[in-house]
Amino acid sequence: MALETCVAFLLADELDSDEYGHVKTTLPLKAWGTRDDEEEDDDGVDEGHSYFSDIVPNLSARDFQKYFHLSPTQVEELVHLMPPREWTSSSLEGCTVRRAVLASLWTLSTLEFHASVAVRFQTSESLLLHQLHEFCALVTGHLADRICWPKWSDAEASVAGFSGAVGLPGTVCVAGYCLVPMERPVDVPEPDAYRVSETTYAVNLMAFCDHQGCFTYVSAEHPGAWHTSRVLQETDVGRALQRDPGTLLCGKHIVGDASFPLSENLLTPFPDHGALGEKKRRYNSKVQAALRVVRGALHGLRWTYPRLKMLQMNSVAQTSLAVHTCCILHNMYLDTNNAASLECMEEEFITQKPFHELPTGHSGSLGGISKRQDIAASLGRKPKKEAKTLVMCVWP
Structure with missing residues (x-):
């Protein structure tokens, strides 16, 4: 399972830097390496190498907007649009509204495979798609003006x-x-x-x-x-x-x-x-x-x-x-x-x-x-x- 996770991350980085370089530039890789002593969670994602928790918080405002096409303030505005959902309390997924918003923005901003995006944001593919549909419905409902x-x-x-x-x-x-x-x-x-x-x-x-x-x-x-x-x-x-x-x-x-x-x-x-x-x-x-x-x-x-x-x-x-x-x-x-x-x-x-x-x-x-x-x-x-x-x- 560790090998599969590593391959998924490498595929995600290859997609970003090569085929879709016009959308995402090369990301910091300090948190992408694998360590043999790390324990994996139940979903097969290495918690020690989380793009969402390790890299996103360290992005400058400029880089954040470059990757997600919105400023941190605008993203927070979107986060406040989404009320708590059933999946936010799921201990298995460990999802938050902010993670769902960023994952949805990333999904729309790339042609990266849904399964790879799910690995990147430590969620499942089915939940990723469910959150994307919710995200689109809430944005169009609340920000139609x-x-x-x-x-x-x-x-x-x-x-x-x-x-x-x-x-x-x-x-x-x-x-x-x-x-x-x-x-x-x-x-x-x-x-x-x-x-x-x-x-x-x-x-x-x-x-x-x-x-x-x-x-x-x-x-x-x-x-x-x-x-x-x-x-x-x-x-x-x-x-x-x-x-x-x-x-x-x-x-x-x-x-x-x-x-x-x-x-x-x-x-x-x-x-x-x-x-x-x-x-x-x-x-x-x-x-x-x-x-x-x-x-x-x-x-x-x-x-x-x-x-x-x-x-x-x-x-x-x-x-x-x-x-x-x-x-x-x-x-x-x-x-x-x-x-x-x-x-x-x-x-x-x-x-x-x-x-x-x-x-x-x-x-x-x-x-x-x-x-x-x-x-x-x-x-x-x-x-x-x-x-x-x-x-x-x-x-x-």
């Missing part, structure tokens, strides 16, 4: 951010999407609707971001095989755009790619058939720059929480909870850190047919077509001198 649609001053700040950084006026949010793989779902009436290839099932993660890459709305429950336009219709944002866009946007608009339907409230690029004029090309360039914000956020989400690339869950409900949890944690990270500058590979994202090329699609609403033309025409105009003077006075 960490993902909120920008209103009032937040909306104005986002509009100013997109206008200043991208040069696209009136934009309050950008919309994007990606696939989150899962196992064949057993909790939906039509599981094959989630099949995206012969052997792969997935949910569609549709996300909206502000100018800082902070998630303002996410949906992760609809089949990955659905077209973006259909997913949008089934989300709260999509329904609000149909029923009461004024309350949602207050005269502003969202920007999305060509797979979204063009409207006055959701602007998309001009179709490029090789004959676009200068103004339309400039407009498209600025739209793509805005879309890189949400694509970068989604890329950063999966870079920070690579477990989303391989969620071994056969429940749409549990998958959705895990995705929402990672998005909330992403926003919490941005509370105390600037967004990382990550090169986003286009092939990481699914490409869908433009909405206007669908059998039921169209070229856009009259209001959307007109607004897009007006914005494209305005992008090349020079600002008035009075406006420039005012800006210089406000921002010396």
